[in-house]
Amino acid sequence: MRAISTVLGTKVLGTGLAASLLLALSAPAGAQTRIPEQAVDTATQLRETALASDLGYRITESLTTEVGPRLAGSEADARAVEWAKAKFEALGYDKVWLEPVTFPKWVRRSESGQVVGRHAQPLTLTALGGSPGGTVEAEVVRFADLAALQAAPAGSLAGKIAFIDYRMERARDGSGYGPGSRVRSGGPSAAIRAGAAGYLMRSAGTDSHRNPHTGITRFDDGLEPIPAAALSVPDADQLTRLLALGKPVTVRMALDCGWDGEATSHNVIGEITGSSRPQEVVLIGGHLDSWDLGTGAVDDGAGVGLTMAAGKLIGDLPTAPARTIRVVAFANEEQGLWGGKAYAEKYAEEVRRHQIAAESDFGAGRIYAISTGAPEYAQDAVKQIAEVLAPLGIEYAGDAGGPGPDISPFAAQGLAWARLAQDGSDYFDLHHTPDDTFDKIDPAALAQNVAAYAVFAYLAASAEGDFGSGVQADGATDGK
Template sequence: MRRRVLAIASTLALLASPAFAAPSTTTLPPASLGTAAQLREQALKDDTGWKVVESLTTEIGPRIAGSEADARAVAWAVAKFKALGFDKVWTEPVEFPKWERRSESAQVVGKHAQPLAITALGGSPGGSVEAEVVRFADLAALQAAPEGSLKGKIAFVDYQMTAYRDGRDYGKGGAVRSKGPSEAIRKGAVGFVMRSAGTDSHRVPHTGITRFDEGLTPVPAAALSVPDANQLARLVALGTTRIKLDLDCGWDGKATSYNVIGEITGRSLPKEVVVIGGHLDSWDLGTGAVDDGAGVAITMAAGHLIGQLKQAPKRTIRVVAFANEEQGLYGGKAYAEAHAKDIALHQVSAESDFGAGRIYAFNTGSPNPEGSREATRQIAEVMKPLGIEYVADKGGPGPDIGPLAAKGGAWAWLAQDGSDYFHLHHTADDTLDKIDPAALAQNVAAYTVFAYLSAEAEGSFGSEAKPTTPPNE
């Protein structure tokens, strides 16, 4: 009997230990909820976000990573953070290979000679090729082509993306761009063209990064505008069609840019941070307004509005303008590596990188998310007047937050309406006039509420230094 009593006592003691304690529930102080509601209404009337994106796209314009304009954008971001009243501003270096676009053209040759609107894919080598075109309806059709069947020919993948609010079809359209060139080379192709990964019907092609698998000799690779892809498909249907592709572009050594960081220092837990941000670089065809000047502006404005409070939130608000997202998440990866030892101090992180459409859904996640469900629900309640729904089973981290989430960092998902995002994505049409100021202000309001309340929370959102696989957004 004595042994049994001792065993029961030992078991009860073990269950009462921290390792077996029930997870604590993270909640929000009532006073903070009231302040957040006031911030929400203030943000809807504030034009800081618009002024920031207007400044970036006007004064800097396109800013492809590693370019002179990219360097000016870094200096702009440092100055803008300071002008907006951030307590601390600094930069962290990010190194990467430098790719340049110089000129590009394409044309149908022979009986139906005519020009084609194309743009080189990022990462493509330069070169001039003229050959017969072989059309494939999608990537799977190219993958199924017999070995050697494209010897001396140009592969044309003609996959048409469909527009969705959540942009889900980009998974297929983007895969054509990232995997298609290598697959074409394996089949013997001397060049690669694709219908742009876009949902518009304008004669503006969409660029974006591609990769060539190790061991393959890269070939010129480009994207056709949607109308030109339609035209080329009709020509191929008429019979043998040849095109000439001339690209002057390629890799040119290495470059260094910078993650630019601004902070509003927390009042009682300053070492714990809520991270929000967007990426500072853009492609070179437009002025990078929706991708991702809007994200930089939304998060800078949110930090600025929180910084105007008479009393700072408990935790620090950290806004990051990430370097070179477009060519491989270099800024996000560098940030995650530089701050790997501080994962547990990252309360929660979110990136705005899906344009400037209104936010319609919200959720958070982490390796251990259950303790923060109530706080997430409370934040969503304050966001509800903005037309934002709490969706407990969806979402994922933004692109540059992904590397941090993979190391165990908690993330938030503020889902933007991307119904027309891929009309503009990576094109010359990505310009300031495409942004709706009212929708931008709604984004600023949502990010302000999220960042402030996350910083005020009593308890954590579950960040823990451990390898994990975050969900896709």
């Protein structure tokens, strides 16, 4: 890793800052953005170096093995923060620091479910994040989807358990998750309005294994929360078959979980200092926390590991790119984007300094496309990046998609975003389940991700001109 030389003191750094400010004055936002050919040549070599490296895989292995599951606010979450800080330092990042993030703390202690009565048998379920504890034994009423439950008359489910049996669709881009996650977030409140004492749902997942999918839920203001859980897909099928027999089915669900005060975790940040415009930032990252059922490998240990590795490989180059590379391991994404919101709030006045950002939070599958919300004047530069990524099987996709979860609060303030779209065909087989473990990661696919992020970050940091951060938000240009 390139070390910061002692000669890079106030005088030299100040000269770089002055030059950058002069450039900003002489090349206003909106000028055509391009990437120098020398940077393209360097990025091509960087791509091959990254493809041959197993660094991202080893970093992900370290996190998931040495820390394991990292429920936000837990003791393991605190260990993950220390791990990330130490890992950035061991990788030779020029600057490493922590930024506190405070949020409500939710804990899971135990959970069980079973059919009682004539067809007594166990059910595999898991409490949804945010659910209160409690034991409910009641008749189950099935609904095909969220809309059907929302249409149930007030009081019609008094003393019963509402069960939404919506089957999520598999898709490479994960588009089936939207309807599935709305069942999780909106179902409990709809059940309460109908008078239910408890809530069950078919897991928001695409697998057929006896692994329930957890995830955060919400209760609308003014409603008294009820125990809420997700059934594994085979158990949801089993419950549906029992209900199809035409007789009442009673389920007992016992959840020991709930909110337990507040906790403080941290966004962990590492930087590779830019060579001539160090105050300007290209941001990449993933989220450090995970749910507690698996070891958080695809969600999102891989995102942390591959972006850490990408930054490290850029730092190993003889000369850093013009701008600073900032890698962020965000705190508590799973329970409400707490780290992303804290970052956006802290740097709200510095959106123009952040040239562009990309987040890896969709597993460890191969990247197949790059897209960005950057304005038209920056799209030629994005196409240059896409050309270097093309040998990795990555195509230019215009402005398709949107920003990653943790950068979305900052993107709403005008941050330019890029999307390196991963193949998520099997992501929701593992997502939020006990099966989200390190053995599910393909080393070659992860190396391809590292190569893509290294190329993207290096070239974006080397670009002459901007990617529209803050420009469209304040009306300086019409953008695309």
